[in-house]
Amino acid sequence: MPTVSIILATYNRAEYILESLQSIQNQTFLDWECLIIDDGGIDNTAQLLEPILKEDHRFQYLKRTEYYQKGLPGSRNYGLDLAKGDYIIFFDDDDIAHPQNLELCVKELSDKDISFCRYIRDVFWGNFDYNFDYSREYTSFFIDKRDINKILKNELQFNSCAVMWTKECYIQHRYTEHLKYAEEWEVYARIITSVNKGISINKALYFGRKHEESITGDFGNRKSASLVSYADAIELVVDNLRKRKLLSNEIIRYFIQIALDYKEYKLFPRILSCLQLSTLEKWRWEFFYFQLPLRLYFYNIYIKWKKKRK
Incomplete structure (x- = not known):
């Protein structure tokens, strides 16, 4: 069984997805599976993925079934129901993960009292600068249910794809599938108020691509x-x-x-x-x-x- 399950929902992102998957292959931590859940896209994503699926069997490509509602929450719930890892992390199909992302999160979660590891998510426009910081020195602090007001008010940000969770966090929790925005915010609030504590590390381990097609852009508009x-x-x-x-x-x-x-x-x-x-x-x-x-x-x-x- 893999240690980490990466759940990556995709929808018509042929332009970016291979670069995202390359950043997963470049992880310093090797014991992972990546479940690529297609939400019903109509571009050539499936054809583009054929070589990488043959070369690296840690990747699986699946199409969301009709049992789950169309959209990001339904696709992620499908991935959760298939995941075999001890730890769960969600990546997007157009972003870049730092090579140490999985390694450092797994290290922090080796403490059995810790239910999740939050880290910094930076953003970028256009071409990505691959000049990564490989330092293993960083500060950290604990988070628990007493911080829920700061989290809900975005004073303590829980960004998309910036948390690794133990599998226990999702035993009783799933994404609310009819939500098309703030679905992460809502499920994170449920999880954080039901577990012991998590840790936040002050290191950028994920880089979100900004463009007008994003769901966040819809809300901004x-x-x-x-x-x-x-x-x-x-x-x-x-x-x-x-x-x-x-x-x-x-x-x-x-x-x-x-x-x-x-x-x-x-x-x-x-x-x-x-x-x-x-x-x-x-x-x-x-x-x-x-x-x-x-x-x-x-x-x-x-x-x-x-x-x-x-």
Whole structure:
């Protein structure tokens, strides 16, 4: 059985995928399998992969079955159901992994008290600079459920493809397949609030390619499917935190402020419904929500005034 299962979902990325797979072959840690899950692409990816599949049997190419919904979450769930490794990591089909990615993460996860290893993900445009830093010296810190507010508010970023997980993390957790954006954010919140702790290492071990075709680009361009998905993900996160008794007033206020921009999707009443409040508590948060625009207006005036005084 392989030590690490790499799950790489792909969809019409013939232009980039071979470079991504080469970065996997260049890993200093050799005991891995890579499950390439095709989400129904119509380009020549399958033909391009034929030589590498014959040459290196650690790669497997599979087409997502109809049992899983179309999209990244469904493809990754298919990969999870097939994975044989002790550790799970997700890569994208257009990015570059540092050669030491698997090696350093496996080393950190050899401590049985550690459930996941987070690392730095940098980004690049155009051609990639292969001048890697091979140093094995770096600082680190622990992460646990007490950090969940910072993670949800993106103060402690959990970027796509920047975490290796023990297989135990995904025994009871899968991606929510109808989500088309924030699906990682939502499942990570469930996992982090259900395990002991993880470690974060301050070294860039993954490099994400930036281009306009990405899902993140869709959200940045305010496409409807991504906005709907984000609202759905917030509702799921609030419900999970409530069940685990980790829902603080700080994070409720944060999500209610976001709800101001999601009136079309009825996010505020959905959050209230998840909270399962008494009538008095419900009135309290309704008052907070309805007077929040005025508070933000005066707060922005105050910030501008402070800047002028400097």
